[in-house]
Amino acid sequence: GENVEQHPSTLSVQEGDSAVIKCTYSDSASNYFPWYKQELGKRPQLIIDIRSNVGEKKDQRIAVTLNKTAKHFSLHITETQPEDSAVYFCAASTFTGGYNKLIFGAGTRLAVHP
Amino acid sequence: GAGVSQSPSNKVTEKGKDVELRCDPISGHTALYWYRQRLGQGLEFLIYFQGNSAPDKSGLPSDRFSAERTGESVSTLTIQRTQQEDSAVYLCASSTYQGYYGYTFGSGTRLTVV
Numbered sequence: 001g002e003n004v005e006q007h008p009s010t011l012s013v014q015e016g017d018s019a020v021i022k023c024t025y026s027d028s029a030s031n032y033f034p035w036y037k038q039e040l041g042k043r044p045q046l047i048i049d050i051r052s053n054v055g056e057k058k059d060q061r062i063a064v065t066l067n068k069t070a071k072h073f074s075l076h077i078t079e080t081q082p083e084d085s086a087v088y089f090c091a092a093s094t095f096t097g098g099y100n101k102l103i104f105g106a107g108t109r110l111a112v113h114p
Numbered sequence: 115g116a117g118v119s120q121s122p123s124n125k126v127t128e129k130g131k132d133v134e135l136r137c138d139p140i141s142g143h144t145a146l147y148w149y150r151q152r153l154g155q156g157l158e159f160l161i162y163f164q165g166n167s168a169p170d171k172s173g174l175p176s177d178r179f180s181a182e183r184t185g186e187s188v189s190t191l192t193i194q195r196t197q198q199e200d201s202a203v204y205l206c207a208s209s210t211y212q213g214y215y216g217y218t219f220g221s222g223t224r225l226t227v228v
Contacts, residue, residue, distance in 0.1 A: 006156075034216050043118075043205070043219040044157070089156060099145060099162060100209070101170060102217065106156040 006105025
């Protein structure tokens, strides 16, 4: 089955710097890669996703890149702000058998210092 | 409803007791997923429902865990004879079109077994 590894486990940056979180996946058939943000004590919320027919996607200060050959994808946050502090989870899934089963990475705790 | 609702939000139970956790998905979402999140860890897949059938139960950790869903509505996750290692946040998510457009998570039930 699918296995997703995520690095780093913790990341500390100064406000205004960029942050990059990387994930690798094992199943070459995986075709959907979402990123979730989870603030302390709250539910995970989808912030951006990418499908395997696209190499990059941007939404304001966040972007995701996908390298299908290498089986890795990354989240890029530019001009970080203190409110970006949270745990970020990547996930991968294969839409086969009629549904998406998301397999999550272990998470990255991002701290943005003013 | 406007979002995925889970109840109770917190549950403390004695070791050996049975517990029931409830999830009320977004109206019209046919796909429903249960995940477990241990403290400081990632999201671990438990079970997937499409309507009231469960084509993927592969993540249920033992036969003490079971789940049901009524039509395309409420789901209940039952843990029998709870153990301390069952302590975790149990998250429910729902999606339209079998997850193709991503999941919406509930706020979770924090289960503590003492």
